[in-house]
Amino acid sequence: xxxxxxKVRSAGPRRLAMVLAAVCLTTAASFMFATVVQSxxxxxLDVVRIALMAVAAFWLAWGxxxxxxxxxxxPDKAAAVTGRPQGRTAILMPxxxxxxxxxxxxxxxxxxxxxxxxxxDCFHFYILSDTTRADVAREEQSxxxxxxxxxxxxxxxxxxxxxxNIGRKAGNIADFLETSGGAYEYMLVLDADxxxxxxxxxxxxxxxxxxxxxxxxxxxxxxxxxxxxxxRLLQFATSLYGPYFARGLAAVQGExxxxxxxxxxxxxxxxxxxCGMAPLQGKPPFGGHILSHDTVEAALLARDGxxxxxxxxxxxxxxxxxxxxxxxxxxxxxxxxxxxxxxxILAAPRLKFWSRISILQGIFAYLAxxxxxxxxxxxxxxxxxxxxxxYFDGYSPFPVFPHPExxxxxxxxxxxxxxxxxxxxxxxxxxxxxxNAKAFGGPARLVLSFVIEILLTxxxxxxxxxxxxxxxxxxxxxxxxxxxxADRDDGSLxxxxxxxxxxxxxxxxxxxxxxxHYYVPELFYWLLPVALPLVFAPLLVWMTSSVxxxxxxxxxxxxxxxxxxxxxAIAAEMHSALLESETEEKPSDMSGQIAGAVA
Amino acid sequence: xxxxxxxGTGPLLAPCDNGSVYEEIRHVLKRPDLSDGVLQQILAERRxxxxxxxxxxxxxxxxxxxxxxxxxxxxxxxxxxLHRLDMPAHDLEPPLSRxxxxxxxxxxxxxxxxxxxxxxxxxxxxxx
Numbered sequence: 057x058x059x060x061x062x063k064v065r066s067a068g069p070r071r072l073a074m075v076l077a078a079v080c081l082t083t084a085a086s087f088m089f090a091t092v093v094q095s096x097x098x099x100x101l102d103v104v105r106i107a108l109m110a111v112a113a114f115w116l117a118w119g120x121x122x123x124x125x126x127x128x129x130x131p132d133k134a135a136a137v138t139g140r141p142q143g144r145t146a147i148l149m150p151x152x153x154x155x156x157x158x159x160x161x162x163x164x165x166x167x168x169x170x171x172x173x174x175x176x177d178c179f180h181f182y183i184l185s186d187t188t189r190a191d192v193a194r195e196e197q198s199x200x201x202x203x204x205x206x207x208x209x210x211x212x213x214x215x216x217x218x219x220x221n222i223g224r225k226a227g228n229i230a231d232f233l234e235t236s237g238g239a240y241e242y243m244l245v246l247d248a249d250x251x252x253x254x255x256x257x258x259x260x261x262x263x264x265x266x267x268x269x270x271x272x273x274x275x276x277x278x279x280x281x282x283x284x285x286x287x288r289l290l291q292f293a294t295s296l297y298g299p300y301f302a303r304g305l306a307a308v309q310g311e312x313x314x315x316x317x318x319x320x321x322x323x324x325x326x327x328x329x330x331c332g333m334a335p336l337q338g339k340p341p342f343g344g345h346i347l348s349h350d351t352v353e354a355a356l357l358a359r360d361g362x363x364x365x366x367x368x369x370x371x372x373x374x375x376x377x378x379x380x381x382x383x384x385x386x387x388x389x390x391x392x393x394x395x396x397x398x399x400x401i402l403a404a405p406r407l408k409f410w411s412r413i414s415i416l417q418g419i420f421a422y423l424a425x426x427x428x429x430x431x432x433x434x435x436x437x438x439x440x441x442x443x444x445x446x447y448f449d450g451y452s453p454f455p456v457f458p459h460p461e462x463x464x465x466x467x468x469x470x471x472x473x474x475x476x477x478x479x480x481x482x483x484x485x486x487x488x489x490x491x492n493a494k495a496f497g498g499p500a501r502l503v504l505s506f507v508i509e510i511l512l513t514x515x516x517x518x519x520x521x522x523x524x525x526x527x528x529x530x531x532x533x534x535x536x537x538x539x540x541x542a543d544r545d546d547g548s549l550x551x552x553x554x555x556x557x558x559x560x561x562x563x564x565x566x567x568x569x570x571x572x573h574y575y576v577p578e579l580f581y582w583l584l585p586v587a588l589p590l591v592f593a594p595l596l597v598w599m600t601s602s603v604x605x606x607x608x609x610x611x612x613x614x615x616x617x618x619x620x621x622x623x624x625a626i627a628a629e630m631h632s633a634l635l636e637s638e639t640e641e642k643p644s645d646m647s648g649q650i651a652g653a654v655a
Numbered sequence: 656x657x658x659x660x661x662x663g664t665g666p667l668l669a670p671c672d673n674g675s676v677y678e679e680i681r682h683v684l685k686r687p688d689l690s691d692g693v694l695q696q697i698l699a700e701r702r703x704x705x706x707x708x709x710x711x712x713x714x715x716x717x718x719x720x721x722x723x724x725x726x727x728x729x730x731x732x733x734x735x736x737l738h739r740l741d742m743p744a745h746d747l748e749p750p751l752s753r754x755x756x757x758x759x760x761x762x763x764x765x766x767x768x769x770x771x772x773x774x775x776x777x778x779x780x781x782x783x
Contacts, residue, residue, distance in 0.1 A: 180735075204730065204732065205704045205730050210728065211685065211686050237739065332744040337748065356745065405749060
């Protein structure tokens with residue numbers, strides 16, 4: 057199907073400006089680093105170090121530019137039709153062995169929010185279960201019946217279960233399209249931990265109807281519901297910086313935008329025609345079904361001329377996130393495999409140039425850590441293999457001493473740190489001057505929270521780097537992740553689980569400290585900011601997973617987010633739905649057998 | 656295997672065979688696609704809530720006010736609309752021969768334009 061419609065302003069000049077800015081910053085950093093490393097002579101290892109530094113610095117510069125563009129370019133006012141939507145929308149919740157109660161409570165909250173709308177009958181709800189465990193499936197069916205009876209949602213709430221999750225979530229959605237997709241103009245794809253306001257959903261439909269070329273509209277989900285210190289840190293960062301990073305992304309991506317796999321509205325016919333993906337040849341991790349399918353689906357829609365747009369101004373879209381670093385690393389392990397698998401489709405035919413850049417960006421999100429790690433290793437090794445200094449070069453009768461480049465090295469270090477901190481600082485200043493500081497606990501608490509966030513993320517960065525390195529290595533050798541199973545409902549971790557997940561980091565950090573102390577003492581103090589957090593990784597991971605520390609920070613008004621003071625209505629609705637479902641009796645009259653497919 | 660939820664306690668009463676009940680269900684649920692056969696099966700298997708204001712037997716007997724009957728109908732577990740879309744699988748890693756086919760075709764066209772005479776002249780004539 058060939059989409060028709062008007063063309064919006066091109067993102068080309070912004071893209072060019074961003075690439076130029078990132079390249080200029082990278083060149084400056086690489087030049088400074090080259091000046092530093094050649095002070096004690098130049099060898100082949102220095103070339104490797106400069107190359108690694110250049111790649112890593114480009115990645116940092118890219119992130120900094122995205123935030124800067126988010127400040128510079130506010131989103132355009134999106135067009136939306138008024139009145140009742142013309143097309144029907146299917147709200148899809150794909151699930152896979154999830155905790156049944158919270159999943160159905162979220163759906164109940166969304167249904168209640170949608171039911172308040174005049175356009176409520178334009179929306180149908182689907183629970184697309186790929187659950188493989190029979191006991192969970194039984195709970196799901198019982199919860200489905202309870203929800204249907206409570207909401208009197210017959211004819212617009214459906215439950216479908218596949219016993220084998222072929223093709224994972226992408227296969228689950230494809231199965232829906234191949235069964236019922238034609239009955240709906242749009243589908244809103246959720247995750248098991250998604251929450252969305254009815255008003256937001258209908259606004260998305262209106263924006264979709266206003267632009268017949270729009271194939272996918274992605275909202276910006278805010279992270280909510282986390283109580284641990286790490287969770288509050290995530291919430292604070294995504295709440296304060298997230299919207300601006302998203303605006304920056306939207307500004308450069310334009311019509312070849314992003315899809316995060318959930319909380320997005322999709323034109324069903326466009327998706328069905330464009331987004332079917334044949335499995336890649338060979339075995340996993342690089343072959344088989346495409347794992348992180350969302351990025352590829354966005355690229356395929358753009359390839360067929362559909363617009364894929366991220367609208368950061370769409371509020372009322374929420375998700376939950378891992379509450380501790382180990383759960384975060386587990387999720388990253390899955391995403392890492394999916395993104396590295398995308399290296400095989402970078403050269404897929406007819407993809408738009410910016411879609412390829414987005415795919416490359418996804419790959420680099422995980423390769424950046426091994427690149428930094430290799431850079432550290434080569435920097436530790438370089439002084440050992442450096443040629444001896446030449447005091448008499450044959451041109452001067454006097455000895456020529458190596459020129460110390462400490463000032464340049466410090467300037468480079470501060471420059472890189474500024475790339476990380478400056479965009480965030482600008483966003484804090486903007487929040488302070490824009491009068492939004494009250495939502496983050498007031499000006500003083502906002503500044504203090506900013507300092508805490510910078511300190512904590514800097515301390516935790518080496519740990520995340522090591523988790524990423526491990527994930528990348530596991531993907532390359534095809535090893536299992538082997539994570540400890542210590543899930544608690546509140547997201548906290550026992551010390552044993554933290555030690556089990558990070559003991560190897562402590563050993564690596566200690567080895568690095570010892571090595572630099574004995575063999576390269578001139579780098580000892582430079583290495584400490586990276587090595588010490590690794591040595592104390594078990595303690596840090598355990599402490600940041602603490603609900604008590606999270607609660608203390610909340611009481612002190614630190615790492616505060618707008619919904620600390622003004623709870624999200626739909627989240628409160630979800631909690632009351634959860635309580636209701638836990639206390640009420642199971643529907644007795646409909647607890648019969650589960651029959652085969654309805655013809 | 657795919658299953659859509661469909662529960663019941665077995666047929667206790669013969670469902671009302673009056674076509675107007677089916678029309679009523681289709682109207683309340685705004686599902687004109689539900690066939691008589693499907694609805695008959697739903698009623699026969701009593702796939703609807705019994706805790707409604709109107710009892711199941713009364714509903715099947717055609718009793719009750721419109722609103723009460725609609726309350727029962729809205730607790731029915733009905734199948735989703737069946738309207739399939741084709742989802743062709745796109746090969747994202749086609750073989751090189753297919754990937755470079757447009758390039759090869761362009762090359763052939765260019766050669767054809769540059770050497771038109773050779774193409775048009777039959778081989779025996781050229782040899783002579």
